[in-house]
Amino acid sequence: MLGYRNLIVLLTLALLMPVDLWAQQGNGVESLRQTGKAFAAVARKVSPSVVLIQVERETEAAQMSPFGFPFGNGGGDNFPFGDEFFRRFFGDRLPDSPRFNAPGKKPQQGKQRSVVGQGSGFVFAANNKKTYILTNNHVIEGNDKISVKFLDGREFEAKIKGTDPKSDIAVIEIEASDLPAVQIGDYAQLEVGEWVVAIGNPFGLSHTLTVGVVSAKGRTSLGISDYEDFIQTDAAINPGNSGGPLVNLDGEVIGMNTAIFSRSGGYMGIGFAIPINLAERIANQLIDKGEVVRGYLGIMIQPLTADLVKSFDLKNDKGILIAQVTKNSPAEKAGLKAGDVIVNYQGRPVSDTGDFRNQVALAQPGSKVEFDIVRDGKQRSITVKIDKLSDNKLAAQESSSHASDKLGLTVQTVTADVARQLGIKAGQGVVVTEVAPGSVATMAGISPGSVILEVNRKAVNTPAEFNQAVKNSTNNKVLLLVRDDDVSRYVVLSWR
Incomplete structure (x- = not known):
């Protein structure tokens, strides 16, 4: 017991x-x-620092609703919540709508009207006379009138201070001095898994807050803009959120909401924001100079695939491959060559082509930068003096790379006539004259007119040299340096 x-x-x-x-x-x-x-x-x-941006432009009307909805293009076929939503509230009584016209009444055509669109932005900086608002270039591009509305109801007409389409960043300004600017956070300290808050105007619903986490950092090569380094988040971002801030729990802006991945046009769990450190540097240049000045190196780069690692006899896949060096470029003057593998840039390991391009672009023209490269199995350092990027170039362009399973092509010597037609140098490389359908060459993007400059790192200038080089290849693999127009790339072809 x-x-x-x-x-x-x-x-x-x-x-x-x-x-x-x-x-x-x-x-x-x-x-x-x-x-x-x-x-x-x-x-x-x-x-209080976030604004609703409304834009207007004149366009030709053709059977479109006169309602200036700040969604899509304002047409009757683009109601934000679908036609059924408006039927429930208005029946068939929407005046002059192409879908809901009264019997016998024809819609107006051929008249000019204002198309109203909308987006978001936030106060980035201010002085005693003007306030600068950061947003996306695609929000304000090509519009005649821009107005902004704050949380407290104040409205201002804005004008463009500067735009940078290559990064999709723009700065607009208003004549006001007593408006609160956001606090800028440290993007470098942001970690995957942290809570973040997106604030904006999805579908014109002013100052909407959504919450999520950082899903990933350093997203590049998405095809959204020329220079990419996106924060990925699952905080809901919808049409109208573009240009709004992505904020950490301290209320500091760490990104600018820019794009969504969607098959429906709406939120599907993946959104992208430009890191604030990149946006801040570009915005400051737009405010100070009205334009963005980028660094120029003059190389074509591509990722290191497993086949390329074997073909170049590398120890690992760390780094990125130089496929082409532009003539008279800073890279050529410094001694960089096609086939070099860049492993470090300014003492920092290099592994992503998109991030590398961004770093080169951010370098000040005239500055000297240090590269660690691997050439013929040996590592060496090279210093390059960065030049100014012109409008028709990229800081360091990325070359595509493809591989497949079969080989099938024929080549001929680059004669003077062929050289004139292709705009290349006679006697340099061999030109592809035929590609077999379904072959490895077809799958790798090689087509008639492509010029093969090298086989297994050795120059080939005649069909005999090309055929012999392919014959001497081991393990049924061959490494080609292929040029299309002015773009070169390395390609590994495999066959059985």
């Missing part, structure tokens, strides 16, 4: 257990409550 004291202890534990469980549940609710208050604090801090 239990002793008196033991019985008292058991009864006490039994009585305390429900209280302890309730306390644990209460702590969980309290934790959620505090999280909610953190989001609310972010909204209070940042929302």
Whole structure:
């Protein structure tokens, strides 16, 4: 039998257990409550600096609704929530709508009207006379009138201070001096998994807050803009959020919402934001100079595939491959060559072609930068003086690379006539005259007119040299340096 004291202890534990469980549940609710208050604090801090941007431009009307909805192109076939939504509220009584016209009434055609679009932005900087607002270039590009509206209801007409289509960044300015600017955060300290808050105007719903986490950093080669280094987030971003801030829990802006991945046109769980460090550097140049000055190196680069690593007899896949060096470019003058593998840039390891292009572009023209490269199995350092990037060039262009399973092409010597037709140098390389359908060459993007400059790192200038070089290849693989127009790339072809 239990002793008196033991019985008292058991009864006490039994009585305390429900209280302890309730306390644990209460702590969980309290934790959620505090999280909610953190989001609310972010909204209070940042929302006054966020603006609804509305833009107008004149265009030719053709059977379109006169309603100036700030969604899509304003036409009757582009209601933001679908036709059924408006049927439920308005029936078939939407005046002059192409879908809901009264019987016998024809829509107006051929008249000029204002098309209203919308997006988001946030106050980036201000002085005693002007306030500068950061947004996306695609929000304001090609529009005749831009207006901004703040949370407190104040509205201003804005004008463009500067745009940079290559990064999809723009700065607009308004005549005002007492408007709050956001606090800029440190993107470098941002970690995958952190809570973030997106604030903007999706579908024209002013100052909407959505919450999520950082899904990934350093997303490049998405094809959204020329220079990419996106933050990926699952915070809901929809049409109209473009240009709005992505904010951490301290209320600091760490990115600018720019794009979504969507098959429906709406939110599907993946959104992209430009890191604020990149946006800030470009915005400051637009404010100070009205344009962006980028560094120029003059090389074509491509990622290192497993086949390329073997073909170049590399120890690992660390680095990126130089496929082409532009004549008279800073890279050529410094001694960089096609086939060099860049492993470090300014003491920092290089592994991503998109990030490398961004770093070169951000370098100041006239500055000297240090490269560590691998050439013929040996590492060496090369210093390059960066030049100014012109409008028709990229800082360091990325070359595509493809590979497949069969080989099938014929070549001929680059005669003077062929050279004139292709705009290349006679006697240099061999020109592809025929490519077999379904062959490895076809799959690799080689087509008639392509010029093969090298086979397995050795120059070939005649069909005989080409055929012999292919014959001498081992393991049924061959490394080609192929040029199409002015673009060169390395390609590994495999066959059985």
